[in-house]
Amino acid sequence: MSHHLLQVENLGFAYPGQAPALDKVSFTLHHGEAVAVVGGNGAGKSTLLQLLTGFLMPAQGQIRVGELRVERRTLPQLRRTLGFVFQNPDDQLFMPTVYEDVAFGPLNLGVSPQDIDRVVIHALEQVGAASLAGRAPWELSGGQKRAVAIAGVLAMQPDILILDEPSDALDPAARRRLIGLLQRFEHTKLIATHDLDLVLDVCSRVIVLSQGRVLANARPLELFSDDALLAQASLERPLSMQTRGSIPNASHLRPIREIK
C-alpha cells in the first residue's frame, strides 16, 4: 500500500470538559491529491491537524497513513512520511542559520553529513531560497520565513505535506509565490486554510468542517457556489467569485499621480 494514502475513519476527539472538537470525521486522501480543509473558527481544523500529526491521540476512530496506524509507537516512522508546516514559521525556525535549520530534520532522520549539503541546497532551491542559506531566520521577512519553513519540511522528503494556514500573514506577492510553489509540488497535500482563493488555485477537493463534523467533501467550484452551505460553515465565496457592486466605474477613476 502507498504511504501517500491518508485515511481518516470515524475520528472523534474531545478536550477535557468540553463538547467534542471532532465527531465521526471520515475522509481519504489519495496519492498526489491536494485537499483543503476549511471551516469557521472552532470548526475543528487545528484539532484535526494535531491528530493527523500525532500530537493528539484520537478518542475514537483511527488514522492510517499507508499501512501505518497513527499511534505513539508508530510516530517516528510517521514523521518520515508526514511533513507538517506550522501556521507560524517563527515556531518552526529555531536554528541560528537557515542552512542549519533546513538540515535539522534530515540529520535527525539519519541523512549522512556527506549528503546533507546536497539535500539542504536542493530543498532551498525548490522554494527559491538558496540565497538565504547563511542568513539568520529571525532576520527574514514573513514570506521568506514561510519559504524556509517549507524547505525544512521538504528536506525530509515526506510523502504527504500538511500545511496549517500557509498564506497567513503573507503580503500579496509572497502569497502568489507560495501558490506557485504549492502548485508545483507533486506531494499529496492537505491544507487547512481560510484563504479560499488559494484553495481554488491549488486544491482539487475541499472538506468543509463545521462544529467538528464534515459538512461537505466536494470539488472547490461546486462547493463555493453553494451559498447556503458556505453560510452554514461560517464561510463565504472566495473573493474571486464575489461581485463588487460598490466599485465605481473604472472610467471615472484617475491615476493617483494626476490627483496629486
Place this chain on the structure above:
Amino acid sequence: MAGLAHALSSIRRADSLAGRSTLASTIDARAKLLASLWVVGVLASFPSYEVASLLPLALFPVVLLVTGEVPLGWLCGRLLLALPFVLMVGMLNPWLDPSPMASPWGAPIAAGWFSLASILLRGLIAVSSALLLLATTGIIRIGYAMSALGLPAVLVNQVLFLYRYLFVVGEELARTVQAWQLRRAGKPRHGVPPHQLKLLLAAVLARTFQRAMRIHQAMLARGFDGQLRLPSAPRWHLRDTVFLLFWIAFPLLARLVDIPLTLGRLLTGA
C-alpha cells in the same frame, strides 16, 4: 517595551556574529569552551583582595574580541546590562569590610574597596568571556561541544531550550506590554499598576507556555529525539590543541606569578 525588544535582538546578534568566518570561529568549540571555563575557574580562585594580578586574565576576552572581529560597541552594550548585577554582589563591601589596607598611592583605605574592585574586574572578565564565547561560537556549537565533552543530552538540551525560551518569553512580554500600553487610554506613564501586573504576567506565562509547546512540537515533527546533530561534525586540529594548552598555561602562570608586579619590577629595576 521597544527597549526589551531591542535588547533581545542585540543578544540574538551573537548568533549572527558567530556565523561569520573569523580566526576565532575556526577554533573548535570544545577548545574555546574548556578554555573559557578554565579562565573563569582560575579567576574565581584568586584571593578576594587581588585586583592588579587579575588583569592579565583580561587578555582572554581581548584575544577573542580581536580574533572574532566582534564589535566593541556590541560587547560594551551587553556588559552595561550585566554591570548592575555584578555591582549588586559587592556594593556594600566598603562598609561591611572597613579594615584599613595600604593603597597603591600610600594612604590606607577600607579593604572592602579592594574586594569590590576585585569582584567588578572578575565579573567583567567572566561575563565578557562568556559573551565572546557565544559571539564567536554560537549556542548550537556550544551545545554540541558540551555534548561531545560528555555532558548528558538532557543537560545540554536544557541549556539550548533555556537560551531559546529566553527569547520566547522576551518576545511575548514585549507584545503583551505593548498591547497594555496601547490601551492605557492616555493615563500618565508610571509603570503597570500592581493589580494589572499580576494579570499581565499570568497572560505572558500562559502564552509563553503555549508557544514553547508549539516549538517543541515543531522539533518533534522534524524527528528530534533529544540528540543534537550538526551538518558538519567539527574536527580537532593542531591549532585547537595549541589554543587550549596556551589558555590553560597562561591563567595558571597568572595565578602563580603576579605578572603586573613582576613586569613592573623588571621595567623599573626595583
